[in-house]
Amino acid sequence: MGDYSIYTGVKKTFSIVDYACFGATLAVSTAIGIYYAIKDKQSIDSKNFLLGGRQMSIVPVSLSILVTSFSATTLLGMPAEVYTYNTMIWWMCLSASIGLVIAAIVFVPFFYNLNVTSIYEYLDMRFGRGIRVLGSILFLIKALTYMAFVLYVPSLALNAATDFSLWGSVIAVGTVVTFYTAIGGMKAVLWTDTFQAIIIIGGLTAALVQGLRVVGGLEVAWTVAEERSRIYFTDFNIDPSTRHSFWGFVLGGSILWVNLSTGQTQIQRTSSCSSVTKAKLAMLISAPFLAAIMSVCCLLGVAMFAFYKDCHPLKFNNLISRSDQILPLYIMDILGHLPGLPGIFISCLFSGSLSTLSSSLTALSAVVPRDLIQPFCCKRIGDKMLTILSKVIVVLSGITTVAFAFMVSRLGGILQATYTVASITSGPLFGLFILGMFFPRANKWGAWAGSLTSLGMMCWIGLGAFVTRASYVPPSSFITSGCNWNVTQSTLVDVSPATLGITTQFTSNVTGTDLNNTSIPSTVLSIYKMSYLWYLPTALLIEIVVGLLVSALTGCTKPEDVRPELICPLVDLLCPFLPQSWRERLRFHKTTKRPNETNGATDTNHHLVDEATTSFLRDRDLWENEFLPDTL
Incomplete structure (x- = not known):
């Protein structure tokens, strides 16, 4: 060896x-x-x-x-x-x-x-x-x-x-x-x-x-x-x-x-x-x-x-x-x-x-x-x-x-901040799709307010945590006693943040001895100590709450006015055991004639509806056939 x-x-x-x-x-x-x-x-x-x-x-x-x-x-x-x-x-x-x-x-x-x-x-x-x-x-x-x-x-x-x-x-x-x-x-x-x-x-x-x-x-x-x-x-x-x-x-x-x-x-x-x-x-x-x-x-x-x-x-x-x-x-x-x-x-x-x-x-x-x-x-x-x-x-x-x-x-030590910025943008971005797919009453004003509020809050939390090192x-x-070259021997090594590299994004709560006394000031806000694993759920929660609240204040979108293929059939996914008639009542994408439909034809001037989407509209049971097992 x-x-x-x-x-x-x-x-x-x-x-x-x-x-x-x-x-x-x-x-x-x-x-x-x-x-x-x-x-x-x-x-x-x-x-x-x-x-x-x-x-x-x-x-x-x-x-x-x-x-x-x-x-x-x-x-x-x-x-x-x-x-x-x-x-x-x-x-x-x-x-x-x-x-x-x-x-x-x-x-x-x-x-x-x-x-x-x-x-x-x-x-x-x-x-x-x-x-x-x-x-x-x-x-x-x-x-x-x-x-x-x-x-x-x-x-x-x-x-x-x-x-x-x-x-x-x-x-x-x-x-x-x-x-x-x-x-x-x-x-x-x-x-x-x-x-x-x-x-x-x-x-x-x-x-x-x-x-x-x-x-x-x-x-x-x-x-x-x-x-x-x-x-x-x-x-x-x-x-x-x-x-x-x-x-x-x-x-x-x-x-x-x-x-x-x-x-x-x-x-x-x-x-x-x-x-x-x-x-x-x-x-x-x-x-x-x-x-x-x-x-x-x-x-x-x-x-x-x-x-x-x-x-x-x-x-x-x-x-x-x-x-x-x-x-x-x-x-x-x-x-x-x-x-x-x-x-x-x-x-x-x-x-x-x-x-x-x-x-x-x-x-x-x-x-x-x-x-x-x-x-x-x-x-x-x-x-x-x-x-x-x-x-x-x-x-x-x-x-x-x-x-x-x-x-x-x-940028040196800003490498971690670079990764943090990339992570922070994911929450508000993902939240836009969650708000649109699962909340038919959400409108565009709610989407604007929710995403921008979520982005601002996550930038504050993420950058605040980086600057204060609250999550460190x-x-x-x-042990270094087994090293054979001529260095000063010690039992523990330098554990300052600079030695951690990218793995500060993958840290645990089992601590060792910190030789550099990198203690966190008591004045640091508790929210800065939040694990990066909770960043995305926090961003989603902020976006959904703010988005739905603003949508309610500015006039919610009527579910029947939303094209069915734009709403995810979550009821079918979560409650496949319910009778089909019950699921139809709970669905947001009901078969309702909308103002932009004439004699069953969908207006394609506002939004391009291609072949696959048109097929989706003709067959409302496609999701059941794809997702759900045969039920009695």
Whole structure:
């Protein structure tokens, strides 16, 4: 074991074979994009570029949903969270599974049957063009901010742990993902995601198997972690200030994953399937695989802790300076003697980035032209020009992401604030859809007031928590007595927020000793101490309450005046055991002749109702056939 970094004080570096493996991953992704660009060179259909012609099979869509559900920050953050704190983060598997199932049953069929390319078209149908623009702008801010974070942070962690070129990896990954997304469209993205899913599974498996072999097996690693208080699942505190608790994950975390699974990136993928049944199955199938990958990440954290149990490398001998750099260092330690395997694992990390970036780029290529350009200045734009415009948006978004990554690198400790801003926008944005789908009496004024109030409150809470560090929880203690190089030995290490890196977003309430005395002033507002898991539920609650109150004050929308396909049939989903006649009385989307209907024909001048929507109107039992089992 003498050649490990914790005994030599020297980091291992990439071999030529490792660079070749990393380069091969980028080359294959590029080749897939070129293949579909050549194959579809005669196609000018924008839906072919943005939705794969709605003819994609379940396998690539399901694997794309899987790898889009996490990024390299997740692959880095979850093992580091277990290593730094404990295994409470493992409950995230339950949150993700619940969220994906709800999304598949409720939201996927809803948007699929509307046959929209951008989900923000729904906001126009329900609340008007202004709300559509507001939602699109919020998504644009969130997507560009998060893409810069996803592109830069893994590259930074990798550079610090392995001396892999920081800006070389940023520019290479940014260029490749922009290129194959722009020329190949949705088909290229789905099949590159499929390839990247294989790389991710292979890389994680190799790391886990070798990591457990080095420490003597799973039982030994688990015992060591349990003895040092890293195995912990039983925090059932309902207090919202508890960073990680069972109820925080089951309630707050599940809502968070419903939001993640129903955004433009995921709905655009499910909409590429050839039927609504396949769309639902694609998301349902991805749920157990996502839970399995998260479990492997947590097990990696256990094995990693057992490996470094007596010599925590953070802040010692300049090995690493942040906790999110521990995993790359660990991979180089346990796999560095096997040429090619470190390269495969690093390809695994960047495959997570590629899939997330390509998903966001395709989403932006649908949202920006259709929601922010076409309605205002290019209403009569042809389908060919719309396709070209979408490709141009991909290129511009890719360039902007690399530029944002450079800006982020200059902000230092603001990295956490960047991620916080991206998270804060999700609540008000998701709340607009909840208000429209489940509350037929809500009107556009309620939507405006609710979303802006929710956004303002969450900005105040999130930024206030960041500035005051009210939600900071010091990590558990570490031992360094086993380190053999010449450093000052101590039992515990520096646990200031600067050492935590991105994992401050994944903290727990099991505390260790804080050597820097980073105590929270008693004057800090209690709301700043709220766990990030409760941010989204809080934002939704504010938006719904304010939205319904303002709607009532300004004149509620009459349920019978709302087009039936714009309201989710929640009664059918929650109460399938009730007789059909009872459910019809409880539904908001009753068969009522509206002022804009003449002789049963729906007025399509105000809102375009396509074939799928018209079919929906003709067959009011479609939801029952899709969702509900046969009942007596």
